[in-house]
Amino acid sequence: xxxxxxxxxxxxxxxxxxxxxxxxxxxxxxxxxxxxxxxxxxxxxxxxxxxxxxxxxxxxxxxxxxxxxxxxxxxxxxxxxxxxxxxxxxxxxxxxxxxxxxxxxxxxxxxxxxxxxxxxxxxxxxxxxxxxxxxxxxxxxxxxxxxxxxxxxxxxxxxxxxxxxxxxxxxxxxxxxxxxxxxxxxxxxxxxxxxxxxxxxxxxxxxxxxxxxxxxxxxxxxxxxxxxxxxxxxxxxxxxxxxxxxxxxxxxxxxxxxxxxxxxxxxxxxxxxxxxxxxxxxxxxxxxxxxxxxxxxxxxxxxxxxxxxxxxxxxxxxxxxxxxxxxxxxxxxxxxxxxxxxxxxxxxxxxxxxxxxxxxxxxxxxxx
Amino acid sequence: xxxxxxxxxxxxxxxxxxxxxxxxxxxxxxxxxxxxxxxxxxxxxxxxxxxxxxxxxxxxxxxxxxxxxxxxxxxxxxxxxxxxxxxxxxxxxxxxxxxxxxxxxxxxxxxxxxxxxxxxxxxxxxxxxxxxxxxxxxxxxxxxxxxxxxxxxxxxxxxxxxxxxxxxxxxxxxxxxxxxxxxxxxxxxxxxxxxxxxxxxxxxxxxxxxxxxxxxxxxxxxxxxxxxxxxxxxxxxxxxxxxxxxxxxxxxxxxxxxxxxxxxxxxxxxxxxxxxxxxxxxxxxxxxxxxxxxxxxxxxxxxxxxxxxxxxxxxxxxxxxxxxxxxxxxxxxxxxxxxxxxxxxxxxxxxxxxxxxxxxxxxxxxxx
Numbered sequence: 001x002x003x004x005x006x007x008x009x010x011x012x013x014x015x016x017x018x019x020x021x022x023x024x025x026x027x028x029x030x031x032x033x034x035x036x037x038x039x040x041x042x043x044x045x046x047x048x049x050x051x052x053x054x055x056x057x058x059x060x061x062x063x064x065x066x067x068x069x070x071x072x073x074x075x076x077x078x079x080x081x082x083x084x085x086x087x088x089x090x091x092x093x094x095x096x097x098x099x100x101x102x103x104x105x106x107x108x109x110x111x112x113x114x115x116x117x118x119x120x121x122x123x124x125x126x127x128x129x130x131x132x133x134x135x136x137x138x139x140x141x142x143x144x145x146x147x148x149x150x151x152x153x154x155x156x157x158x159x160x161x162x163x164x165x166x167x168x169x170x171x172x173x174x175x176x177x178x179x180x181x182x183x184x185x186x187x188x189x190x191x192x193x194x195x196x197x198x199x200x201x202x203x204x205x206x207x208x209x210x211x212x213x214x215x216x217x218x219x220x221x222x223x224x225x226x227x228x229x230x231x232x233x234x235x236x237x238x239x240x241x242x243x244x245x246x247x248x249x250x251x252x253x254x255x256x257x258x259x260x261x262x263x264x265x266x267x268x269x270x271x272x273x274x275x276x277x278x279x280x281x282x283x284x285x286x287x288x289x290x291x292x293x294x295x296x297x298x299x300x301x302x303x304x305x306x307x308x309x310x311x312x313x314x315x316x317x318x319x320x321x322x323x324x325x326x327x328x329x330x331x332x333x334x335x336x337x338x339x340x341x342x343x344x345x346x347x348x349x350x351x352x353x354x355x356x357x358x359x360x361x362x363x364x365x366x367x368x
Numbered sequence: 369x370x371x372x373x374x375x376x377x378x379x380x381x382x383x384x385x386x387x388x389x390x391x392x393x394x395x396x397x398x399x400x401x402x403x404x405x406x407x408x409x410x411x412x413x414x415x416x417x418x419x420x421x422x423x424x425x426x427x428x429x430x431x432x433x434x435x436x437x438x439x440x441x442x443x444x445x446x447x448x449x450x451x452x453x454x455x456x457x458x459x460x461x462x463x464x465x466x467x468x469x470x471x472x473x474x475x476x477x478x479x480x481x482x483x484x485x486x487x488x489x490x491x492x493x494x495x496x497x498x499x500x501x502x503x504x505x506x507x508x509x510x511x512x513x514x515x516x517x518x519x520x521x522x523x524x525x526x527x528x529x530x531x532x533x534x535x536x537x538x539x540x541x542x543x544x545x546x547x548x549x550x551x552x553x554x555x556x557x558x559x560x561x562x563x564x565x566x567x568x569x570x571x572x573x574x575x576x577x578x579x580x581x582x583x584x585x586x587x588x589x590x591x592x593x594x595x596x597x598x599x600x601x602x603x604x605x606x607x608x609x610x611x612x613x614x615x616x617x618x619x620x621x622x623x624x625x626x627x628x629x630x631x632x633x634x635x636x637x638x639x640x641x642x643x644x645x646x647x648x649x650x651x652x653x654x655x656x657x658x659x660x661x662x663x664x665x666x667x668x669x670x671x672x673x674x675x676x677x678x679x680x681x682x683x684x685x686x687x688x689x690x691x692x693x694x695x696x697x698x699x700x701x702x703x704x705x706x707x708x709x710x711x712x713x714x715x716x717x718x719x720x721x722x723x724x725x726x727x728x729x730x731x732x733x734x735x736x
Contacts, residue, residue: 106522110529116597146522151735153521154474154514160549161478168545177536177552180545181528197735229484230736367519367565368598 016048019210023217025049025239031057039091040309041240047088047207051216052236056205060095065202067193068092069235071102071145071186074122075112076253077261078129083346084243084305086133088207089140097205099140101130102189105366106145110178120144120365127363129262132349142363145185151197155188155230156181162225163218171214187219190235191226204235209242243305246276246298263347266340273299273336279321280328292321292328299328299335307338384416387578391585393417393607399425407459408677409608415456415575419584420604424573428463433570435561436460437603439470439513439554442490443480444621445629446497451714452611452673454501456575457508465573467508469498470557473734474513478546488512488733495731497630500717510731513553519565523556523598524549530593531586539582555587558603559594572603577610611673614644614666631715634708641667641704647689648696660689660696667696667703675706 019025028049032042034057041047060066070085093099103123108114114122127142163184165175172179194201206216220234227233245251245258253259258276260269279293279300294300300321308314320326353359387393396417400410402425409415428434438453461467471491476482482490495510531552533543540547562569574584588602595601613619613626621627626644628637647661647668662668668685676682688694721727 106525110525113529116526146525147518148521149518150515150521153516153518153524154734154736156521156524157474157478157514157549157553158484160545161481163545165544176533177528177531177548180548181525181552184545184549185525195736366522368522368563 016210019049019213019239023213025051025210025213026053028053028238030054031238034058034061036061036095037091040311041084041088041091043311044304045241046084046305047238047240049210049239050237051220052234053205053238056203056236059203060097065098065199066096066205067098067100067202068205068207069100069102069190069193070207071104071189072123072126073104073112074108074119074126075114076122077263078122078126079251079253079259079261080243080302080306081251081259082126082129083133083262084240085207086130086135087306088240089130090134092205092207093136093139098202099135100193101127101135101140101142103127103142103144103363104182104186104189106185107182109146111182116366116368124359124363124365128350128353128359129346131358131362132346132353137358137362140362144363144366145189147364147366148188148192149197151195152188152192155192155195156184158226158230159184159187159222163222167218167221171218183215183218186215187222190216190219191223191232194232195230201231201233203233206235206237207240208237210239213237213239244298244301246272248277248296248298260339260343262343262350264343266344269340269343270336273302273339274332276332278328278332284327287327288324291324292326292331294318294321297321299332302335302339306342307335384578387417387581387607391581393419393578393581394421396421396606398422399606402426402429404429404463405459407456408679409452409456409459411679412672413609414452414673415606415608417578417607418605419588420602421573421606424571424604427571428465433466433567434464434573435466435468435570436573436575437468437470437558437561438575439472439557440491440494441472441480442476442487442494443482444490445631446490446494447619447621447627447629448611448670448674449619449627450494450497451501451630452608453575454498454503456608457498458502460573460575461504461507466570467503468561469495469503469508469510471495471510471512471731472550472554472557474553475550477514479550484734484736492727492731492733496718496721496727497714499726499730500714500721505726505730508730512731512734513557515732515734516556516560517565519563520556520560523560523563524552526594526598527552527555527590531590535586535589539586551583551586554583555590558584558587559591559600562600563598569599569601571601574603574605575608576605578607581605581607612666612669614640616645616664616666628707628711630711630718632711634712637708637711638704641670641707642700644700646696646700652695655695656692659692660694660699662686662689665689667700670703670707674710675703 028047031050031053089099105119105123108119109116123144131137168180168183169175190206192198193204216237223232223234242250247258251259276298279297281287281290303314303317396415399418399421457467473487473491476487477484491512499505536548536551537543558574560566561572584605591600591602610618615626619627644666647665649655649658671682671685
């Protein structure tokens with residue numbers, strides 16, 4: 001999918017046409033008007049689409065019970081890609097939604113084949129970072145997929161009756177018992193907050209990347225199939241773009257040189273940022289003449305997602321780049337300084353979370 | 369499999385040759401010597417084979433922790449086929465084994481497509497009958513598959529990683545998510561008593577019909593695959609024949625006219641017994657000349673499994689039948705009288721179990 005950016009990172013509809021027309025994801029525009037506080041993730045179309053989110057916002061407005069549920073696959077150290085989701089959750093919590101965070105340790109073990117020890121360790125790290133970033137643990141439920149209640153697991157069992165291998169194969173490709181159990185577990189993650197033992201019916205919103213929409217569709221279908229029997233309703237969903245790694249691909253812990261981890265030391269951050277892929281031209285001279293290409297630049301992504309919350313400031317970066325005034329070296333240094341400051345403040349808070357033993361209070365570790 | 373019977377219902381080795389030679393089930397003979405009390409199920413070879421049961425008996429003898437685990441599929445009312453398993457469990461409990469009884473309500477729902485309400489209702493009925501038959505609830509754990517602890521469900525999730533669709537297909541034929549989850553759940557049933565949260569390692573024996581051996585083999589393989597990671601060991605198993613229905617096929621609630629249900633009224637029992645398939649000849653004259661054929665007789669099965677515990681008595685039935693002295697009409701009437709007495713005594717005990725609210729104390733009902 002070729003992504004074209006304007007200063008605000010807007011996508012032209014054509015980029016996501018298939019999602020909108022073929023799969024029925026709605027553009028985010030109509031939702032933005034309804035947001036009581038307009039986070040730059042929405043106005044910059046980092047969150048670009050949704051299903052049924054207007055309904056969810058109406059419920060929020062009317063004071064009905066609303067939750068946001070998201071899952072993290074604990075397969076590596078926490079990086080900026082995760083931080084963007086923490087920011088999303090923090091924002092939705094400020095709107096008054098209760099937050100549920102699933103650590104997908106079952107999936108990490110069965111599909112990604114991580115050891116239990118590592119999956120649990122990474123999971124705890126995500127939780128500590130989420131709290132350090134500002135998620136209020138008193139209004140957040142953190143849990144491990146392998147450490148849930150009987151009612152949650154009963155859903156996994158019951159859901160298996162009303163799903164077929166064919167529909168799973170269409171989503172997950174070649175199947176295995178592991179993938180099937182992981183898929184049913186994910187559906188239980190999304191739908192269990194509606195159970196009476198979890199406080200009864202509530203409106204659920206799931207923020208995900210567009211690549212996760214097939215899971216959402218399967219889960220919505222399962223909800224339909226159990227609407228009479230268990231009173232389940234379809235979840236709403238919202239779709240975000242991912243911050244790219246410093247090589248222009250998806251940021252991932254499997255390519256650590258191109259990811260910024262939240263606990264990276266300053267030297268590493270500096271090295272990674274200064275080596276990042278930019279939208280710069282072959283020579284400084286050419287760049288002064290033609291201007292840089294922020295749409296191809298991983299550093300510009302840093303500004304847009306995290307470093308320039310202020311629109312005026314972001315526009316300035318954009319204009320000075322495209323006009324050829326700001327060259328990549330200087331731009332990278334500025335980005336590094338801003339990023340180092342953000343990370344250094346975050347690290348202090350993270351350290352405090354870990355040291356004060358908050359983790360032990362907010363989440364129970366699986367016993368094996 | 370053509371079953372040939374002598375008075376004790378012994379099978380010729382050829383009947384079960386494939387089980388013994390190809391699949392490695394051991395003939396029960398070597399085990400019988402080790403039994404501290406020799407139940408007629410063993411001497412009559414109703415229990416005809418085993419895997420690793422000598423090890424289990426040695427552990428029992430040495431005072432190590434031993435359990436017996438069995439599961440009931442709650443898909444209909446309790447009948448004599450189930451009673452035979454209750455008798456087996458009661459005997460093993462008298463040897464000092466702790467008993468675990470799983471109600472396979474997950475499987476009933478997902479594979480047999482029973483409603484939750486019915487599966488739970490039938491499950492409770494089994495438990496009440498088991499207690500009425502003499503299973504000591506203080507040394508028995510009864511549970512519903514959908515109402516277990518987190519550690520049990522975690523096994524289901526973890527097991528999914530180390531199983532393949534190919535091996536499941538070899539056992540279950542055409543697969544579905546339901547069958548896969550049911551298979552993993554069954555493995556968790558058999559292996560979870562070894563977990564430390566369930567009291568730590570113990571020797572597990574699973575009494576099953578020969579048709580269930582593929583499940584046992586899969587579970588033994590899974591135990592091997594998790595022996596390092598979770599310290600799981602292979603379960604032992606023992607194999608019983610099933611009492612046949614009154615039409616000569618497997619007794620099943622799906623053919624109620626040929627099954628004796630434990631709560632059948634006397635009239636129904638009488639009608640069913642008097643209409644039963646026997647090994648009688650075409651005419652009384654012929655039968656007096658040639659004798660009856662107990663090997664083909666569903667009434668003789670009643671004597672062998674339940675009504676003639678005393679070997680001398682059983683031999684008398686056999687001899688008077690094969691010699692042509694005892695004709696089917698009289699034999700049926702005698703069987704009916706004995707059976708009516710057994711059932712009437714059992715019903716009284718069952719009523720008491722239900723009325724005294726024992727059930728509420730011994731098992732927790734799933735909440736949905």
